[in-house]
Amino acid sequence: MSDNLKGLLDQIASPSDLRKLLDIEGMTGAVVEQFVAGVGAATALDQIFGLMAMRFTPKGRLRSGVVQWNIATSTGRHRYQLFLTPQGARAERGNAAPPRVLLAMSTPTLLNVCAGRFDPIAALGRGELKIRGDLLFGALMPRWFDY
Template identity: 25%
Template structure:
């Protein structure tokens, strides 16, 4: 994986060290990474691939989630789909399944959320996260993952 200015080689950074980077990174670093199409894709792909590793799920958890990471360079958003099936989490970019919930937020807020540096309820109440679909299920998502803490 390529080096990302301000973050280094993400594949060599532990989840807790990544959480610390997100917590301490200046806004300019987020802007630089998220406005560069290649760097943005590298960072988002790495974060979503780690979701599979930190998923703790449950036998009865079956859901498809769509994540819309807004403010894509050139317009639009990046779409990631997580499929939770019992104790397994898979991630893809095609978004073909019918989502139980769609979560929309900008890249900076997503990185804060995924690294444990933001409170999902606060993000929702302040309009930084938009949820379409099963709001109750989406509210409990954090309990399904071992989210690193900084």
């Protein structure tokens, strides 16, 4: 793992930091995939999902449940679950718990979700996002995070 890439990943502590990374000239989906592969997909995704759990702001009535994320990277598929409760959220690798909603996407799409730059309807239409389960829960979920 490149120490320089890991250092860059460690500087991402908020959606704003992620937006700055995505705004770097030439930062295409392919470059994002290379970055994640260079750092190590598990390392990058652990950090991204940890930040996502920290940015969860419990509000609304449908905010409890398990969200399964199936993320396609250049090195393979990775599964994470985000456990949402009225008290907060936590992220875990794997798919041990039955999910309320399942989301499947690529790493570049995930980073845009976490950066607050995500139009789910457009992404569904382009085939960048697949969703199964409680669609209402999935549709309301972006409102529950502090971007």
